[in-house]
Amino acid sequence: MERNTLFEIPHIRLIESDSGLYCLVVEDTELNDYVEDFLWDEFEYQSTSVSRHDRKTPAIYCNYFDANFSKERLLELLNQLDPGEVARIYKLNN
Helix, strand or coil: CCEEEEEEECCEEEEEECCCCEEEEEECHHHHHHHHHHHCCCCCCCEEEEECCCCCCCCEEEEEECCCCCHHHHHHHHCCCCHHHHHHHHHHHC
């Protein structure tokens, strides 16, 4: 499955699959909660899947959006995330 990365900072990226689905990939539960709170007023995930390879690695969240969301608005909001705050939250558990 070919993926096109639309946004990326350490531990967070927005990808578009070759099938046209959009997924916000977030490493770590605490960081995913932070991103959800940051985006919640304008975006709700259609579905979320979580994977974890072992207890020593952070959980990886794939948050999928439905076809009707505004990609431009999502990118605008993601660009407002503070990479320093993202790194701080990620380091809480990792």
